[in-house]
Amino acid sequence: MLADVFRHVLAHAGLNGEASERLLDQVMEQRPSESGGGDCTLSFTAHAGELEITWSQAGRDWHTTCPVPVR
Numbered sequence: 001m002l003a004d005v006f007r008h009v010l011a012h013a014g015l016n017g018e019a020s021e022r023l024l025d026q027v028m029e030q031r032p033s034e035s036g037g038g039d040c041t042l043s044f045t046a047h048a049g050e051l052e053i054t055w056s057q058a059g060r061d062w063h064t065t066c067p068v069p070v071r
Contacts, residue, residue, distance in 0.1 A: 002042070003028075009044050013051050014069040023053065023066065030055050030062045 003024060010020040027042070040057035049070045054063040 006042070010051075013044070013046060015051070015066070019066070023064070026064060027053065027055050027062075030060065031057065 006024050006027065007016075007020055010016060010023065015023070031040075038058055040055065043054045045052045045054075046068060049067055050065050051068045052063060052065045054061065056062075
């Protein structure tokens with residue numbers, strides 16, 4: 001379900017294909033390898049042609065930014 005939501009948000013922001021799959025791979029690498037990693041927070045913030053993606057889980061935070069098409 002996480003992957004579907006992630007792809008949908010990126011597509012809405014104008015990112016899809018290889019770029020969105022690369023970002024999804026980066027986020028999925030942040031997930032704990034053991035099952036039951038607990039609740040997580042995934043947030044997307046768009047501002048001035050840039051999308052910030054933040055992932056938090058089990059006391060770990062990760063973020064990245066990427067340019068998005070300005071419409």
